[in-house]
Amino acid sequence: MYKRKEKNMEEKMKMNPMFNPDGNDDVSARKIIKGQTTGLFNLNAVKYSWAKSLYQVMIGNFWVPEKVSGLKDDARMFHSDLSPQEQRAYKGILSFLIFLDSIQTVNLPHISDFISSPEVNLILAIQTYQEAIHSQSYATILESVVESKERDEIYYFWRSDSILLERNKYIGQIYENFINNQTDENFFRAVVANFLLESIYFYNGFAFFDTLVDKMKMLATGRVIAYIRRDELTHITIFANIIREIHNEFPAIYSEKIIMEMMNEAVKQEIAWSKHILGDRIPGMNEQTTRQYTQWLANNRLAMLNIGPLFPEAVTNPYKHLDRLQDPNSDKSNFFESTVVNYTQSSSMNGSWDF
Ligand SMILES: [Fe+2]
Numbered sequence: 001m002y003k004r005k006e007k008n009m010e011e012k013m014k015m016n017p018m019f020n021p022d023g024n025d026d027v028s029a030r031k032i033i034k035g036q037t038t039g040l041f042n043l044n045a046v047k048y049s050w051a052k053s054l055y056q057v058m059i060g061n062f063w064v065p066e067k068v069s070g071l072k073d074d075a076r077m078f079h080s081d082l083s084p085q086e087q088r089a090y091k092g093i094l095s096f097l098i099f100l101d102s103i104q105t106v107n108l109p110h111i112s113d114f115i116s117s118p119e120v121n122l123i124l125a126i127q128t129y130q131e132a133i134h135s136q137s138y139a140t141i142l143e144s145v146v147e148s149k150e151r152d153e154i155y156y157f158w159r160s161d162s163i164l165l166e167r168n169k170y171i172g173q174i175y176e177n178f179i180n181n182q183t184d185e186n187f188f189r190a191v192v193a194n195f196l197l198e199s200i201y202f203y204n205g206f207a208f209f210d211t212l213v214d215k216m217k218m219l220a221t222g223r224v225i226a227y228i229r230r231d232e233l234t235h236i237t238i239f240a241n242i243i244r245e246i247h248n249e250f251p252a253i254y255s256e257k258i259i260m261e262m263m264n265e266a267v268k269q270e271i272a273w274s275k276h277i278l279g280d281r282i283p284g285m286n287e288q289t290t291r292q293y294t295q296w297l298a299n300n301r302l303a304m305l306n307i308g309p310l311f312p313e314a315v316t317n318p319y320k321h322l323d324r325l326q327d328p329n330s331d332k333s334n335f336f337e338s339t340v341v342n343y344t345q346s347s348s349m350n351g352s353w354d355f
Protein backbone atom coordinates (compact mmCIF):
# COMPACT_ATOMS: atom_id res chain seq x y z
CA MET A 1 0.00 0.00 0.00
CA TYR A 2 2.75 2.40 1.01
CA LYS A 3 4.70 1.57 -2.16
CA ARG A 4 1.68 2.21 -4.34
CA LYS A 5 1.20 5.61 -2.75
CA GLU A 6 4.84 6.50 -3.32
CA LYS A 7 4.57 5.56 -6.98
CA ASN A 8 1.44 7.68 -7.42
CA MET A 9 3.18 10.73 -5.96
CA GLU A 10 5.73 10.50 -8.77
CA GLU A 11 3.01 10.66 -11.40
CA LYS A 12 3.05 13.73 -13.62
CA MET A 13 0.15 16.15 -13.58
CA LYS A 14 -1.40 17.19 -16.89
CA MET A 15 -2.23 20.80 -17.54
CA ASN A 16 -5.88 21.43 -18.50
CA PRO A 17 -6.25 21.42 -22.27
CA MET A 18 -7.20 24.78 -23.76
CA PHE A 19 -10.14 23.10 -25.49
CA ASN A 20 -11.12 19.48 -25.27
CA PRO A 21 -14.22 18.64 -27.33
CA ASP A 22 -14.25 15.15 -25.80
CA GLY A 23 -14.38 16.49 -22.23
CA ASN A 24 -17.27 16.22 -19.83
CA ASP A 25 -18.33 19.24 -17.75
CA ASP A 26 -21.13 17.44 -15.90
CA VAL A 27 -21.07 18.05 -12.17
CA SER A 28 -21.07 14.30 -11.61
CA ALA A 29 -17.81 14.02 -13.60
CA ARG A 30 -16.19 17.17 -12.21
CA LYS A 31 -13.06 16.86 -10.11
CA ILE A 32 -10.84 19.37 -8.33
CA ILE A 33 -7.79 18.15 -10.29
CA LYS A 34 -7.29 15.64 -13.09
CA GLY A 35 -10.86 16.12 -14.36
CA GLN A 36 -11.93 15.93 -18.00
CA THR A 37 -13.02 19.52 -18.51
CA THR A 38 -13.87 20.73 -22.01
CA GLY A 39 -12.19 24.04 -21.21
CA LEU A 40 -15.53 25.80 -21.16
CA PHE A 41 -16.53 27.90 -18.14
CA ASN A 42 -19.94 26.35 -17.55
CA LEU A 43 -20.70 28.19 -14.31
CA ASN A 44 -24.37 27.25 -14.22
CA ALA A 45 -23.30 23.79 -13.19
CA VAL A 46 -21.43 24.07 -9.90
CA LYS A 47 -20.01 21.18 -7.94
CA TYR A 48 -18.07 23.14 -5.30
CA SER A 49 -20.63 25.37 -3.61
CA TRP A 50 -17.91 26.91 -1.38
CA ALA A 51 -16.41 28.41 -4.54
CA LYS A 52 -19.69 30.09 -5.41
CA SER A 53 -20.01 31.57 -1.90
CA LEU A 54 -16.41 32.79 -1.99
CA TYR A 55 -17.01 34.37 -5.40
CA GLN A 56 -19.76 36.49 -3.89
CA VAL A 57 -17.65 37.54 -0.90
CA MET A 58 -14.63 38.36 -3.06
CA ILE A 59 -16.62 40.47 -5.49
CA GLY A 60 -18.23 42.28 -2.55
CA ASN A 61 -14.79 43.04 -1.14
CA PHE A 62 -13.68 45.06 -4.15
CA TRP A 63 -11.64 48.10 -3.13
CA VAL A 64 -9.02 50.40 -4.56
CA PRO A 65 -5.95 51.63 -2.65
CA GLU A 66 -5.98 55.03 -4.32
CA LYS A 67 -9.19 55.81 -2.45
CA VAL A 68 -7.72 55.25 1.02
CA SER A 69 -7.13 58.69 2.50
CA GLY A 70 -4.61 59.89 5.03
CA LEU A 71 -1.36 58.66 3.54
CA LYS A 72 0.02 62.21 3.69
CA ASP A 73 -0.37 62.11 7.49
CA ASP A 74 1.54 58.84 7.50
CA ALA A 75 4.33 60.48 5.48
CA ARG A 76 4.72 63.17 8.13
CA MET A 77 4.53 60.64 10.94
CA PHE A 78 6.97 58.17 9.40
CA HIS A 79 9.94 60.48 9.91
CA SER A 80 8.78 62.37 12.99
CA ASP A 81 6.94 59.81 15.15
CA LEU A 82 8.44 56.40 14.40
CA SER A 83 11.56 55.27 16.19
CA PRO A 84 14.48 54.15 13.96
CA GLN A 85 13.57 50.56 14.94
CA GLU A 86 9.95 51.07 13.89
CA GLN A 87 11.08 52.64 10.61
CA ARG A 88 13.32 49.67 9.89
CA ALA A 89 10.56 47.18 10.73
CA TYR A 90 8.09 49.13 8.55
CA LYS A 91 10.47 48.90 5.61
CA GLY A 92 11.48 45.26 6.10
CA ILE A 93 7.93 44.04 6.63
CA LEU A 94 6.62 45.94 3.63
CA SER A 95 9.44 44.43 1.59
CA PHE A 96 8.40 40.91 2.58
CA LEU A 97 4.72 41.61 1.87
CA ILE A 98 5.66 43.09 -1.52
CA PHE A 99 7.57 39.91 -2.33
CA LEU A 100 4.70 37.64 -1.25
CA ASP A 101 2.10 39.45 -3.31
CA SER A 102 4.39 39.61 -6.35
CA ILE A 103 5.03 35.90 -6.31
CA GLN A 104 1.34 35.11 -5.74
CA THR A 105 0.24 37.15 -8.74
CA VAL A 106 2.69 35.30 -10.98
CA ASN A 107 2.29 31.80 -9.53
CA LEU A 108 -1.48 31.43 -9.11
CA PRO A 109 -2.15 30.91 -12.83
CA HIS A 110 0.28 27.95 -12.74
CA ILE A 111 -1.83 26.35 -10.02
CA SER A 112 -5.09 27.15 -11.79
CA ASP A 113 -3.81 25.46 -14.97
CA PHE A 114 -4.16 22.17 -13.10
CA ILE A 115 -7.46 22.80 -11.31
CA SER A 116 -10.21 21.21 -13.37
CA SER A 117 -13.25 23.03 -12.02
CA PRO A 118 -14.33 26.27 -13.66
CA GLU A 119 -15.93 27.62 -10.47
CA VAL A 120 -12.55 27.28 -8.72
CA ASN A 121 -10.64 28.65 -11.74
CA LEU A 122 -12.97 31.65 -11.56
CA ILE A 123 -12.10 32.52 -7.97
CA LEU A 124 -8.39 31.86 -8.55
CA ALA A 125 -8.52 34.44 -11.35
CA ILE A 126 -10.12 36.92 -8.92
CA GLN A 127 -7.49 36.07 -6.32
CA THR A 128 -4.74 36.73 -8.87
CA TYR A 129 -6.31 40.08 -9.66
CA GLN A 130 -6.52 40.93 -5.94
CA GLU A 131 -2.85 40.06 -5.40
CA ALA A 132 -2.00 42.49 -8.21
CA ILE A 133 -4.12 45.15 -6.48
CA HIS A 134 -2.14 44.48 -3.31
CA SER A 135 1.06 45.20 -5.23
CA GLN A 136 -0.50 48.41 -6.46
CA SER A 137 -1.42 49.31 -2.88
CA TYR A 138 2.22 48.96 -1.79
CA ALA A 139 3.23 51.25 -4.65
CA THR A 140 0.60 53.75 -3.46
CA ILE A 141 1.95 53.58 0.11
CA LEU A 142 5.57 53.95 -0.99
CA GLU A 143 4.77 56.83 -3.30
CA SER A 144 3.06 58.73 -0.49
CA VAL A 145 4.88 57.80 2.69
CA VAL A 146 8.61 57.42 2.07
CA GLU A 147 11.13 59.42 0.10
CA SER A 148 11.91 58.28 -3.41
CA LYS A 149 15.37 57.05 -2.49
CA GLU A 150 13.82 54.83 0.18
CA ARG A 151 11.46 53.09 -2.26
CA ASP A 152 14.12 50.94 -3.88
CA GLU A 153 15.56 50.22 -0.46
CA ILE A 154 12.19 48.69 0.47
CA TYR A 155 11.58 46.83 -2.81
CA TYR A 156 15.08 45.37 -2.69
CA PHE A 157 15.53 45.05 1.08
CA TRP A 158 16.49 41.38 0.48
CA ARG A 159 19.57 42.48 -1.45
CA SER A 160 21.19 43.57 1.78
CA ASP A 161 19.30 41.40 4.26
CA SER A 162 20.43 37.80 4.03
CA ILE A 163 17.63 36.46 6.25
CA LEU A 164 14.94 37.97 4.04
CA LEU A 165 16.78 36.75 0.95
CA GLU A 166 16.80 33.18 2.29
CA ARG A 167 13.08 33.34 3.11
CA ASN A 168 12.16 34.66 -0.30
CA LYS A 169 14.32 32.03 -2.01
CA TYR A 170 12.74 29.22 0.02
CA ILE A 171 9.22 30.21 -0.99
CA GLY A 172 10.17 30.80 -4.61
CA GLN A 173 11.83 27.40 -4.71
CA ILE A 174 8.72 25.44 -3.69
CA TYR A 175 6.77 27.06 -6.53
CA GLU A 176 9.66 26.54 -8.97
CA ASN A 177 9.90 22.87 -8.01
CA PHE A 178 6.40 22.28 -9.30
CA ILE A 179 6.91 24.30 -12.46
CA ASN A 180 10.09 22.35 -13.25
CA ASN A 181 8.83 18.91 -12.25
CA GLN A 182 5.05 18.62 -12.32
CA THR A 183 4.55 15.58 -10.13
CA ASP A 184 1.52 15.00 -7.91
CA GLU A 185 3.68 15.52 -4.85
CA ASN A 186 5.17 18.79 -6.07
CA PHE A 187 1.67 20.01 -6.91
CA PHE A 188 0.43 19.13 -3.45
CA ARG A 189 3.45 20.90 -1.90
CA ALA A 190 2.78 24.00 -4.02
CA VAL A 191 -0.85 24.04 -2.88
CA VAL A 192 0.18 23.66 0.79
CA ALA A 193 2.80 26.40 0.29
CA ASN A 194 0.03 28.67 -0.98
CA PHE A 195 -2.05 27.91 2.08
CA LEU A 196 0.88 28.61 4.42
CA LEU A 197 1.86 31.77 2.62
CA GLU A 198 -1.68 33.13 2.81
CA SER A 199 -2.34 31.98 6.34
CA ILE A 200 0.94 32.32 8.26
CA TYR A 201 3.54 34.41 6.40
CA PHE A 202 1.58 37.64 6.20
CA TYR A 203 0.43 37.71 9.77
CA ASN A 204 3.23 38.96 12.00
CA GLY A 205 3.60 41.77 9.50
CA PHE A 206 -0.10 42.54 9.81
CA ALA A 207 0.21 42.43 13.61
CA PHE A 208 3.05 44.97 13.44
CA PHE A 209 0.89 47.45 11.52
CA ASP A 210 -2.01 46.83 13.94
CA THR A 211 0.33 47.56 16.84
CA LEU A 212 1.28 50.90 15.29
CA VAL A 213 -2.38 51.76 14.69
CA ASP A 214 -3.17 50.86 18.29
CA LYS A 215 -0.73 53.64 19.24
CA MET A 216 -2.42 55.96 16.72
CA LYS A 217 0.53 55.74 14.34
CA MET A 218 0.45 55.21 10.54
CA LEU A 219 -3.34 54.94 10.41
CA ALA A 220 -3.67 55.07 6.62
CA THR A 221 -1.10 52.32 6.12
CA GLY A 222 -3.06 50.34 8.70
CA ARG A 223 -6.27 50.83 6.73
CA VAL A 224 -4.66 49.61 3.51
CA ILE A 225 -3.30 46.59 5.37
CA ALA A 226 -6.76 45.83 6.79
CA TYR A 227 -8.28 45.78 3.30
CA ILE A 228 -5.48 43.51 2.11
CA ARG A 229 -6.04 41.21 5.07
CA ARG A 230 -9.76 41.00 4.32
CA ASP A 231 -8.85 39.70 0.86
CA GLU A 232 -6.23 37.33 2.24
CA LEU A 233 -8.83 35.70 4.49
CA THR A 234 -10.77 34.61 1.41
CA HIS A 235 -7.53 33.31 -0.13
CA ILE A 236 -6.83 31.15 2.91
CA THR A 237 -10.32 29.71 2.61
CA ILE A 238 -9.84 28.93 -1.10
CA PHE A 239 -6.70 26.91 -0.43
CA ALA A 240 -8.06 25.20 2.67
CA ASN A 241 -10.97 24.04 0.50
CA ILE A 242 -8.73 22.90 -2.35
CA ILE A 243 -6.69 20.84 0.14
CA ARG A 244 -9.87 19.36 1.62
CA GLU A 245 -11.18 18.42 -1.85
CA ILE A 246 -7.85 16.77 -2.72
CA HIS A 247 -8.19 14.84 0.54
CA ASN A 248 -11.71 13.69 -0.44
CA GLU A 249 -11.09 12.91 -4.08
CA PHE A 250 -7.42 11.91 -4.16
CA PRO A 251 -6.50 10.45 -0.78
CA ALA A 252 -3.29 9.03 -2.28
CA ILE A 253 -2.05 12.52 -3.14
CA TYR A 254 -3.13 14.12 0.15
CA SER A 255 -0.49 13.86 2.85
CA GLU A 256 -0.95 15.09 6.41
CA LYS A 257 2.73 14.36 6.95
CA ILE A 258 3.71 16.88 4.26
CA ILE A 259 1.30 19.48 5.70
CA MET A 260 2.70 19.08 9.23
CA GLU A 261 6.28 19.13 8.01
CA MET A 262 5.73 22.27 5.94
CA MET A 263 3.69 23.98 8.67
CA ASN A 264 6.43 23.33 11.18
CA GLU A 265 9.03 24.85 8.85
CA ALA A 266 6.76 27.84 8.09
CA VAL A 267 6.30 28.55 11.80
CA LYS A 268 10.03 28.23 12.47
CA GLN A 269 10.89 30.63 9.67
CA GLU A 270 8.15 33.09 10.58
CA ILE A 271 9.35 33.26 14.18
CA ALA A 272 13.00 33.65 13.12
CA TRP A 273 12.16 36.39 10.61
CA SER A 274 9.93 38.24 13.09
CA LYS A 275 12.65 38.09 15.71
CA HIS A 276 15.11 39.47 13.19
CA ILE A 277 12.94 42.34 11.94
CA LEU A 278 11.03 43.18 15.15
CA GLY A 279 13.19 41.81 17.94
CA ASP A 280 12.17 43.20 21.29
CA ARG A 281 12.44 46.73 19.97
CA ILE A 282 8.79 47.39 19.09
CA PRO A 283 6.59 48.31 22.06
CA GLY A 284 3.76 45.78 22.30
CA MET A 285 5.63 43.04 20.44
CA ASN A 286 8.42 40.80 21.60
CA GLU A 287 9.88 37.41 20.92
CA GLN A 288 7.44 35.72 23.26
CA THR A 289 4.29 37.29 21.76
CA THR A 290 5.52 36.60 18.23
CA ARG A 291 6.16 32.95 19.01
CA GLN A 292 2.83 32.49 20.75
CA TYR A 293 0.91 34.29 18.01
CA THR A 294 2.53 32.27 15.22
CA GLN A 295 1.92 28.97 17.00
CA TRP A 296 -1.64 29.92 17.86
CA LEU A 297 -2.23 30.84 14.22
CA ALA A 298 -0.74 27.53 13.07
CA ASN A 299 -3.16 25.59 15.28
CA ASN A 300 -6.01 27.66 13.95
CA ARG A 301 -5.06 27.10 10.32
CA LEU A 302 -4.59 23.36 10.84
CA ALA A 303 -8.08 23.21 12.34
CA MET A 304 -9.38 24.48 8.98
CA LEU A 305 -7.97 21.25 7.53
CA ASN A 306 -9.45 19.16 10.35
CA ILE A 307 -5.97 18.55 11.78
CA GLY A 308 -5.31 18.78 15.51
CA PRO A 309 -2.99 21.41 17.02
CA LEU A 310 0.73 21.27 16.34
CA PHE A 311 1.39 23.48 19.37
CA PRO A 312 -1.14 22.48 22.03
CA GLU A 313 0.42 24.92 24.52
CA ALA A 314 -0.40 27.95 22.34
CA VAL A 315 -4.06 28.37 23.18
CA THR A 316 -4.47 32.14 23.26
CA ASN A 317 -3.88 34.95 20.83
CA PRO A 318 -1.60 37.54 22.46
CA TYR A 319 -2.88 40.20 20.05
CA LYS A 320 -6.55 39.63 20.78
CA HIS A 321 -6.89 43.27 21.84
CA LEU A 322 -6.07 44.29 18.25
CA ASP A 323 -8.95 42.32 16.72
CA ARG A 324 -11.14 45.39 16.44
CA LEU A 325 -8.75 46.73 13.78
CA GLN A 326 -9.12 43.77 11.50
CA ASP A 327 -12.46 44.07 9.82
CA PRO A 328 -13.17 47.16 7.74
CA ASN A 329 -16.91 46.44 7.98
CA SER A 330 -16.95 45.98 11.71
CA ASP A 331 -19.10 48.24 13.85
CA LYS A 332 -16.53 47.88 16.59
CA SER A 333 -14.03 49.95 14.68
CA ASN A 334 -14.22 53.64 13.93
CA PHE A 335 -10.80 53.46 12.42
CA PHE A 336 -12.05 52.91 8.88
CA GLU A 337 -13.67 55.51 6.75
CA SER A 338 -15.56 52.64 5.23
CA THR A 339 -17.45 54.86 2.84
CA VAL A 340 -14.71 55.74 0.42
CA VAL A 341 -13.02 52.63 -0.83
CA ASN A 342 -15.72 50.04 -1.30
CA TYR A 343 -17.13 49.36 -4.73
CA THR A 344 -20.61 50.48 -3.87
CA GLN A 345 -19.27 53.90 -3.03
CA SER A 346 -16.96 54.28 -5.96
CA SER A 347 -19.38 55.96 -8.34
CA SER A 348 -17.10 58.99 -8.25
CA MET A 349 -14.76 56.95 -10.39
CA ASN A 350 -17.32 56.65 -13.22
CA GLY A 351 -15.99 58.25 -16.34
CA SER A 352 -12.55 58.69 -14.91
CA TRP A 353 -11.01 55.95 -17.05
CA ASP A 354 -9.07 57.10 -20.06
CA PHE A 355 -9.11 54.74 -23.05
FE1 LIG B 1 -2.19 39.50 -1.30
Ligand SMILES: [Fe+2]
Nearest residue numbers: 104198232235
Ligand atom coordinates in the same frame (compact mmCIF):
# COMPACT_ATOMS: atom_id res chain seq x y z
FE1 LIG C 1 -3.40 36.32 -1.04
